[in-house]
Amino acid sequence: MNRGLNRFALLVACATFFLIIAGALVTSNDAGLATNDWPLSNGQVFPKMVGNLFWEHGHRLVATTVGLLTIGLTIYLFAKEKRQWVRRVGVFGLFAVIAQGLLGGLTVKLMLPLAVSTAHATLAQLFFCTTVGLAVFTSQSWLEAKPTLEEKGTIPLRYLCTAALVTIFFQLILGATLRHSATWDKPLPIELVLAHIGGALAVTIMLGMASSTVLRRYKGEQFLTRPATIALGLLVVQLFLGVAAYLTRSASPKDPQPLNPMIGITVAHVACGALVFATTIVLTLRTFRVICVRDQALNLSPRVVSN
Numbered sequence: 108m109n110r111g112l113n114r115f116a117l118l119v120a121c122a123t124f125f126l127i128i129a130g131a132l133v134t135s136n137d138a139g140l141a142t143n144d145w146p147l148s149n150g151q152v153f154p155k156m157v158g159n160l161f162w163e164h165g166h167r168l169v170a171t172t173v174g175l176l177t178i179g180l181t182i183y184l185f186a187k188e189k190r191q192w193v194r195r196v197g198v199f200g201l202f203a204v205i206a207q208g209l210l211g212g213l214t215v216k217l218m219l220p221l222a223v224s225t226a227h228a229t230l231a232q233l234f235f236c237t238t239v240g241l242a243v244f245t246s247q248s249w250l251e252a253k254p255t256l257e258e259k260g261t262i263p264l265r266y267l268c269t270a271a272l273v274t275i276f277f278q279l280i281l282g283a284t285l286r287h288s289a290t291w292d293k294p295l296p297i298e299l300v301l302a303h304i305g306g307a308l309a310v311t312i313m314l315g316m317a318s319s320t321v322l323r324r325y326k327g328e329q330f331l332t333r334p335a336t337i338a339l340g341l342l343v344v345q346l347f348l349g350v351a352a353y354l355t356r357s358a359s360p361k362d363p364q365p366l367n368p369m370i371g372i373t374v375a376h377v378a379c380g381a382l383v384f385a386t387t388i389v390l391t392l393r394t395f396r397v398i399c400v401r402d403q404a405l406n407l408s409p410r411v412v413s414n
């Protein structure tokens with residue numbers, strides 16, 4: 108295990124989480140068009156950070172830092188990481204961050220069209236999860252874990268976790284569509300609110316099933332129970348934040364400008380959504396790592412053990 112590489116991957120993941128918060132602050136402050144210029148801001152590399160330009164240009168600066176860190180991580184992976192598939196995940200992350208930067212520029216140039224802003228919000232979550240994945244794959248606990256646990260139920264746990272993950276991903280897309288369908292001074296479209304509430308129900312059922320199955324079947328296996336418990340806790344927080352986001356958002360068109368608590372709560376809801384997704388990714392990857400399907404149980408191939 109290369110401790111330096113793992114720490115660097117963790118740093119990139121944490122910086123990306125901070126970037127998601129910085130991006131959400133742009134949207135909640137209605138600062139997306141603080142400048143309609145890109146890649147410069149009002150023709151400058153460092154404009155005066157006044158008014159909404161603080162959020163917009165600040166987000167670009169954080170994004171540039173994350174872009175540079177991702178390039179650094181890819182080089183680090185090519186220098187120190189022996190597993191080719193992990194290096195490939197790093198290259199995927201690099202392409203994702205480049206595409207994300209271009210989408211960010213496009214959303215400004217096209218004056219925040221729904222499809223581009225939603226794609227930018229969704230790719231942000233995918234990129235974040237790629238960085239979380241890299242931190243997991245390079246960690247000591249991943250490298251030391253062996254596929255020793257048996258699949259105990261009729262529905263394999265890995266399928267339950269994957270289904271929860273896919274449901275959350277669709278919910279993130281729905282949330283982004285909802286959020287970008289109306290600026291702070293307009294009411295949210297009710298049909299999208301209802302679809303998002305339906306999505307919340309689906310996530311609660313799927314993640315609830317996956318996590319409770321982990322806690323029932325693999326009691327004492329902290330490698331699995333810890334992310335399952337954290338994911339459940341974050342889901343509860345996310346549901347409360349969702350209701351609070353709806354209430355404050357419904358009141359916001361009457362405000363003279365985007366005000367707290369609407370800004371704080373909607374940003375927290377976006378950030379917690381990213382954390383629910385990330386912990387479910389960790390849980391899902393870990394089930395694939397330590398629970399063996401029947402053939403593997405009989406014949407542990409060296410490839411499975413060494414990865």
Ligand code: HEM
Pocket residue numbers: 126127128129130131132133134135137138139140145166167170171173174204207208209210211212214215219224227228231234283286287377
């Ligand atoms: C490179 C990595 C980047 C990441 C991970 C990222 C992430 C995000 C996130 C999470 C949001 C909030 C979405 C929401 O609240 O629904 C956002 C908003 C935004 N980002 Fe980025 N961003 C990146 C780069 C850029 C760049 C280079 C620009 C260049 C202009 C940019 C421009 C914007 C704008 C204008 C918004 C507000 C969109 C709106 O209000 O409709 N982003 N970004």
Ligand code: HEM
Pocket residue numbers: 135228229275278279282283284285286287295303304306307308310311345346348349350351352353356373376377380381383
């Ligand atoms: C499983 C639980 C949930 C998840 C994972 C989730 C996720 C998200 C995400 C990620 C966004 C923003 C997407 C983006 O722009 O990047 C969002 C927006 C939103 N969500 Fe949820 N959500 C959940 C439950 C709820 C619930 C129960 C409500 C209650 C009505 C709710 C209300 C909202 C509202 C009002 C917005 C738009 C906020 C705004 O306009 O700024 N969410 N959701």
